[in-house]
Structure formats: C-alpha cells, structure tokens
Amino acid sequence: MQLDEFMQDIALGAGQIIKSKFHHIKKWHTKSDPGDIVTEADEASEKYVIDRIRSAYPDDRILSEESGAIGDGNSGRVWIIDPLDGTRNYMMGIPLFCVSIGLAIDGSPIMGTIYDAIHDEMFFAERGKGAFMNGDPISVCREESLEDSLVSVSWVRRKVDGQAFVEYVEQISRDTSYFRRFGSAALVMAYIASGRIHAYMQGGLNPWDVAAGVIIIEEAGGVVTDFHGRPIDLRNQDIEILTANPALHSMLLRDVVSQRA
Ligand code: 2AM
Ligand code: CA
Numbered sequence: 001m002q003l004d005e006f007m008q009d010i011a012l013g014a015g016q017i018i019k020s021k022f023h024h025i026k027k028w029h030t031k032s033d034p035g036d037i038v039t040e041a042d043e044a045s046e047k048y049v050i051d052r053i054r055s056a057y058p059d060d061r062i063l064s065e066e067s068g069a070i071g072d073g074n075s076g077r078v079w080i081i082d083p084l085d086g087t088r089n090y091m092m093g094i095p096l097f098c099v100s101i102g103l104a105i106d107g108s109p110i111m112g113t114i115y116d117a118i119h120d121e122m123f124f125a126e127r128g129k130g131a132f133m134n135g136d137p138i139s140v141c142r143e144e145s146l147e148d149s150l151v152s153v154s155w156v157r158r159k160v161d162g163q164a165f166v167e168y169v170e171q172i173s174r175d176t177s178y179f180r181r182f183g184s185a186a187l188v189m190a191y192i193a194s195g196r197i198h199a200y201m202q203g204g205l206n207p208w209d210v211a212a213g214v215i216i217i218e219e220a221g222g223v224v225t226d227f228h229g230r231p232i233d234l235r236n237q238d239i240e241i242l243t244a245n246p247a248l249h250s251m252l253l254r255d256v257v258s259q260r261a
Helices: 004-023 039-056 085-093 162-175 185-193 207-219 246-257
Strands: 029-030 037-039 061-063 068-069 079-083 097-103 108-116 121-126 131-133 150-155 178-180 198-204 223-225 237-246
Touching: 004 097, 004 108, 004 121, 037 039, 037 085, 037 237, 039 061, 039 079, 039 097, 079 085, 079 185, 079 207, 085 150, 097 185, 097 207, 108 185, 108 207, 121 185, 121 207, 131 207, 150 162, 150 185, 162 178, 162 198, 162 246, 178 237, 185 198, 185 207, 185 237, 198 246, 207 223, 207 237, 223 246, 237 246
Parallel strands: 061 079, 150 178, 150 198
Antiparallel strands: 029 037, 061 068, 079 097, 097 108, 108 121, 121 131, 198 237, 223 237
16 A cells, blocks of 8 residues: 555554443543543544554654654655644534644654544645545635635643733724634644635644644645744744735734734
8 A cells, every 4th residue: 555545554554442432421531731632532542553553664753742752763854743633622523623644854744634533534644746535636715805704813821921812802893894713723724735724823832733744735835834934843842833825824914923923
C-alpha cells in the first residue's frame, strides 16, 4: 500500500472504531487540565493507529495526543496524531469530531488526513499534489468581504489570554454576519479547506490538533499562520492559528489580530 493510501486507510479504521463507540461511552477521565478529557474511544483509536504505523514504518517517530512521543527512528519523519479531535462533542453525543493524522519533517507537514466517520468525509492532502475530500479536489472559498463571511473563533481557556479572545469575538461579530464555534479544531480546518467556513482563529492548540489541517488548507489554496503572520511550527506545544483565503487572511491579520498580538 502506498503512503497516501496507508494514511487514509488508518484514518478510516480509527474512524470506524470511534464511530462504533459513539453514544456508548461510559468511562472518561480528565487530564492535567480539567477541561481536557479522554475516553476509551480516544484510547482505542490511538492504539489502533500507533500499532499500524509502528508495524509498517518502524523507522518513523510518532507524536500522539494521549501517549506523547514514541520511538527513536531516524527516518526524519514524524506522524502527528489526534485519535479523536472533538472529544467533548463526542461525549455529549454531538456528531462533530474526527480523526486527524499528519506526517511532518522538521516541524513542517508533508501529508495529512482528517476523517469524519459520522459523515464519511475523508479530507486528504500531500505537499504539491492538491487537497481532496473523498477523492474530489477541494479549495478554500473565494469570498473577500468579511461582512459576508462565516468566521470561527475559539480558544482553550486555561492556555490563552481569554480577554483578548473575547475582544476578537466582539470585533468579529461586529464585522461579520456569521460567527461559529465548533469544538473540533481539526474539523474546522477541514471545513476551511473545503470552502464551508471562510476564516478561523484559535489559540492554545497542540501540534496534533493542527498537523493535518495545515497541509490540507495550504494545498486547498489557503493560508495558515500564527497571529504574527509566521508559518506554523509543529514542534511548538502552544499553537495559535489564523487561517483563511489569502485576501481574508491579510485583512484579519491587519485589522483584528495585529492590533493585540
Ligand atoms: P480535543 O478534542 O482533541 O481535546 C476545542 O476544545 C478544540 O481545542 C478541540 O479540537 C480540542 O481537541 C482542542 N484542545 C486542545 N487542547 C485542549 C484543552 N486543554 N482543553 C480542551 N480542548 C483542547
Ligand atoms: Ca484528541
């Protein structure tokens, strides 16, 4: 199996695991951050993904949400995994969650996939080869006016300056007609790439929340940076992202985030 097929195949398998346990979760526990939870579905999905990668590519390293860094392979490649993004939605029975798998070299993603098992939507991109949803090409929207844009703003309460984000939300809700908050960073990034949402800004993320989303959006013609307009470095542990098509991205950078960042 080629690498691109392999990545989508494990996302599909992991997605089937979390889908089969949806609505049946009886046990969960919180991590160091009491707002951050893990269920048996996160753990089963993660075990499946890690086992498959370790047996197929033993020289690659893995960074996964629940297990941390695994392996000491010297291929230079790192698989960055969120076995279930949107765990709070999942636990509450809201069908907005996904599996996110990225592959990076030197902190920069080269391939990524985001799979929403409930809606059977597989988002995929490889550097230089475009972005796809269930095999069909996708692209970011062309909207250039904030007024008509659907914008998602989110933040992890204990990791960022909450007041700054409340002010971003205030300003965004003045400037746009539509404001959203979804509870799954990776899924929002897949929606940016497929033109369903126009712009997204979030602080307090981890590499596994964004590794796949960054490359899928870039290959779909979008821009992803931090709040200073710098590229995302997946070696950081505290990641903020601003993403949209190029026109909206520079507008938001200039008029919203650079005022405070
Ligand atoms: P998760 O579901 O994989 O934990 C909204 O909560 C988004 O922020 C989700 O994508 C969630 O990922 C992510 N997130 C990252 N760190 C978090 C934290 N400490 N607490 C809650 N959500 C977090
Ligand atoms: Ca997760």
